[in-house]
Amino acid sequence: MSKGERPGARTGERTGARGRAAARRAAASRAARRKRILFAGAGTALVAVLAVVLIAIRPGASAAPPAGASTGTAAQNLAVARAVTSVPAATFDAVGAGTATGLSATSGQPPLTVDGKPEVLYMGGEFCPYCAAERWALTAALSRFGTFTGLSLIHSSPTDAYPNTPTLSFHGSRYSSKYVAFTPVEWFGEADDASSPFGHVTLENPTAAQTALFDKYANGSIPFVDLGNQYLVPQAQFLPSALAGMTWSQVATAMRTPSSPVAKDIDGAANMLTASICKLTNGQPGGVCSSAGVLAAAG
Numbered sequence: 001m002s003k004g005e006r007p008g009a010r011t012g013e014r015t016g017a018r019g020r021a022a023a024r025r026a027a028a029s030r031a032a033r034r035k036r037i038l039f040a041g042a043g044t045a046l047v048a049v050l051a052v053v054l055i056a057i058r059p060g061a062s063a064a065p066p067a068g069a070s071t072g073t074a075a076q077n078l079a080v081a082r083a084v085t086s087v088p089a090a091t092f093d094a095v096g097a098g099t100a101t102g103l104s105a106t107s108g109q110p111p112l113t114v115d116g117k118p119e120v121l122y123m124g125g126e127f128c129p130y131c132a133a134e135r136w137a138l139t140a141a142l143s144r145f146g147t148f149t150g151l152s153l154i155h156s157s158p159t160d161a162y163p164n165t166p167t168l169s170f171h172g173s174r175y176s177s178k179y180v181a182f183t184p185v186e187w188f189g190e191a192d193d194a195s196s197p198f199g200h201v202t203l204e205n206p207t208a209a210q211t212a213l214f215d216k217y218a219n220g221s222i223p224f225v226d227l228g229n230q231y232l233v234p235q236a237q238f239l240p241s242a243l244a245g246m247t248w249s250q251v252a253t254a255m256r257t258p259s260s261p262v263a264k265d266i267d268g269a270a271n272m273l274t275a276s277i278c279k280l281t282n283g284q285p286g287g288v289c290s291s292a293g294v295l296a297a298a299g
Contacts, residue, residue, distance in 0.1 A: 072153030094258035096296035098268015114181035118280035125188030132167030137269035146177025271297035
């Protein structure tokens with residue numbers, strides 16, 4: 001024992017060392033328990049994440065629209081149809097011609113009529129993104145002359161240009177008006193069919209007379225819209241790109257907002273269609289045909 005070393009000091013050190021070692025072992029044990037808990041929790045979370053991922057990437061799933069949302073519910077159909085068929089006159093007037101492309105006139109052709117009323121003939125397909133865009137404008141325009149029932153909500157093909165464009169379908173719908181007749185032919189659906197001319201399943205077969213008009217004017221493209229055999233809609237009055245990623249309700253809402261790109265496209269196109277139909281109906285109904293938006297589009 002050296003000078004200055006207290007008796008029992010080494011014993012105390014040994015005791016302190018054993019205490020520190022025990023404390024370290026206890027801390028290590030607690031750390032190990034925490035790791036086991038963390039790993040267990042992480043494993044549970046990983047299983048949950050994998051379950052979500054597997055659901056998200058299951059065969060046939062689509063990011064846009066979500067699974068089960070390719071067609072609207074009955075409530076959605078009704079709500080969106082009400083909004084699209086009742087765009088305020090002030091909105092149409094504010095948009096005028098908008099950013100849409102005008103119609104072309106035919107010359108020297110016999111008028112197209114049904115029961116003495118000028119006929120608007122539409123031929124298209126549910127898979128077609130350009131048809132998807134045009135239906136919004138057609139529905140809005142024709143609703144100024146009459147009433148639609150049975151409109152349904154769909155998306156264009158997910159594998160075509162402008163995939164999953166939100167739109168309405170005329171398949172199974174009805175239209176009534178004392179001014180104009182509307183004949184929609186949703187020629188093709190969305191499902192693939194390599195044997196059909198457009199590669200999609202046939203929904204409705206056009207008549208021989210309708211096919212003759214299509215062969216004469218459409219240049220093999222849809223949508224084909226013939227207004228009384230006096231005016232023709234180009235393949236696209238506007239591009240579907242403005243509708244990308246939107247829901248049906250968002251499109252319907254945007255149509256009622258004059259400053260929106262959607263309103264400038266769709267409402268502008270609807271005003272042009274309305275102006276052409278007004279020429280077929282001799283300016284009836286007067287309140288529609290003499291409105292500022294229709295007159296601007298006619299010019």
